[in-house]
């Protein structure tokens with residue numbers, strides 16, 4: 315039986331979090347990646363079962379570690395008690411394969427374009443490892459084993475034949491994808507906090523002071539966003555996307571769909587904003603009209619601009635995440651329309667154009 319009651323599903327996710335001291339952060343990475351993928355995969359029928367492609371999942375997990383394995387004060391943080399692990403080693407090899415340190419500050423999609431063979435090789439390593447261990451173990455908490463997210467009977471192997479037989483996917487049970495997407499705003503921060511705690515414990519020897527680990531592990535990378543910022547200014551003018559004020563040097567690159575919600579750094583999700591709008595909007599969901607305008611800049615244009623700086627565009631992912639985010643929010647969700655104008659979400663706002 316599927317668990318589509320949000321409270322019951324939420325309790326089981328919390329049980330995953332609290333299931334004893336972790337020796338590595340894999341389970342947390344898989345769960346955060348599944349939450350993000352659920353938001354981008356919300357079906358029209360809330361009760362539908364939803365397939366999650368294992369290459370997509372492997373990519374998301376690599377993306378999380380890609381950012382986390384960049385050095386902090388010259389040190390690469392451990393993600394396991396002994397500092398070892400197949401997935402971390404795979405992502406580290408990809409980091410080593412992109413020669414310049416500039417590239418290591420760009421999104422993983424850029425590395426995938428620059429070093430495609432290494433990327434594909436390492437993604438396969440990661441996928442097989444996820445299927446063999448964390449995906450297999452995620453639903454086993456202590457002595458209990460309940461399949462509340464997906465059928466894991468065939469997992470625990472790294473056989474490519476078996477993966478192929480299951481269409482290279484795990485299937486979220488009926489109703490689970492929709493419920494995960496609903497819970498994501500509550501549950502994802504809890505998983506991130508646990509992750510920060512784990513990394514702090516695993517790296518205790520490294521730091522005398524208390525570095526801002528939460529920002530290092532999960533914050534938006536403002537420095538890396540300078541390059542897309544210049545391109546956006548050249549293409550669409552140096553004015554605030556939201557209030558149209560002219561931007562001088564104090565421009566901010568804003569994530570239209572908040573970074574904390576969906577983690578999309580692609581050009582399709584980026585605009586220039588004045589500091590007032592940027593600060594005031596913060597992590598609020600914007601008026602869907604803003605997203606329509608951001609996407610209305612045109613897929614071809616955004617793709618071409620992104621390509622010109624070797625940056626991901628992520629047009630389809632922005633569309634999918636917008637659909638999932640708004641479809642699963644309650645009517646009372648605060649919606650940011652403009653500076654100091656926040657109203658409850660209204661269903662009539664949510665109209666997506668055919669794209």
Ligand SMILES: [Zn+2]
Pocket residue numbers: 554555556557558559587588589590591592
């Ligand atoms: Zn503004």
